[in-house]
Amino acid sequence: MTTVTEHYEKHLAPIYVWMAGGFAAALEAGTAEIEALNLPLHQGAVVLDLGAGFGMHSIPLARRGARVTAIDTSIELLRTLTEISGGLPVQTVNDDLLAFQRHISETPSAILCMGDTITHLPSLKAVESLIELASTELPPGGTFVVSFRDYSVPLVGDQRFIPARSDDSRILTCFLQYEPESVLVHDILHQRQPDGWHTQVSHYRKLRLSPGHLITKLQSCGFNVRREAGMLGMVRLVAQSV
Ligand SMILES: C[S@@+](CC[C@H](N)C(=O)[O-])C[C@H]1O[C@@H](n2cnc3c(N)ncnc32)[C@H](O)[C@@H]1O
Incomplete structure (x- = not known):
């Protein structure tokens, strides 16, 4: 983690x-x-x-x-x-x-x-x-x-995918995975580089x-x-x- x-x-x-x-x-x-x-x-x-x-x-x-x-x-x-x-x-x-x-x-x-x-x-x-x-x-x-x-009431299904921000060269989307007392926040970052799109994923825990x-x-x-x-x-x- x-x-x-x-x-x-x-x-x-x-x-x-x-x-x-x-x-x-x-x-x-x-x-x-x-x-x-x-x-x-x-x-x-x-x-x-x-x-x-x-x-x-x-x-x-x-x-x-x-x-x-x-x-x-x-x-x-x-x-x-x-x-x-x-x-x-x-x-x-x-x-x-x-x-x-x-x-x-x-x-x-x-x-x-x-x-x-x-x-x-x-x-x-x-x-x-x-x-x-x-x-x-x-x-x-x-x-x-x-x-x-x-975060005390969990989002369900597609609601768990949250578009945070985007422009021509970058897209940030969050995915929420609920645990009993916390939520794992997965930040999915797409960035356009000279050789095409690159994806980076990282997650951390937040309290509900x-x-x-x-x-x-x-x-x-x-x-x-x-x-x-x-x-x-x-x-x-x-x-x-x-
Ligand atoms: C979501 S950001 C909010 C930043 C700012 N308060 C705002 O409203 O824009 C959370 C911030 O808390 C910092 N942070 C998280 N846990 C921390 C801790 N235990 N001690 C100090 N800073 C912490 C992060 O580095 C980040 O800058």
């Missing part, structure tokens, strides 16, 4: 910006999502973006005046984030997001884990541990935001998280939780520490 880090390194990171529709479209979507969240952030507030990728949320947050710590296991995506964040207060950290406490030097006002990143964690226990750690680090009024795909379970866990850790519709059909939970 390919690990998440290997899957990104070998398969997804080199095409991630393309998959997200290009820099301009992705940053526009990230900006719209940050604006919709309307986080109560003062100038210079510290925000952690866990699994930040190339920064589609980190960059809009920094443009709004936050000081962002962007943590990710993909060196390539963090390199891209550094390149495009030119001069903005975004510090990139190559580490496991579960170790985010190592990188806190000031109390954060918000912690974000967006874009289906939380489903990449190895187990439900790890997800619960992340929620507990976030509740420990956030002050009263601090916000923890997670957005993720609800139930939004209801996460809401209960967040509430038990002292958060008031709002459930919203996130980007691209994702569930977004906005949890405020009381």
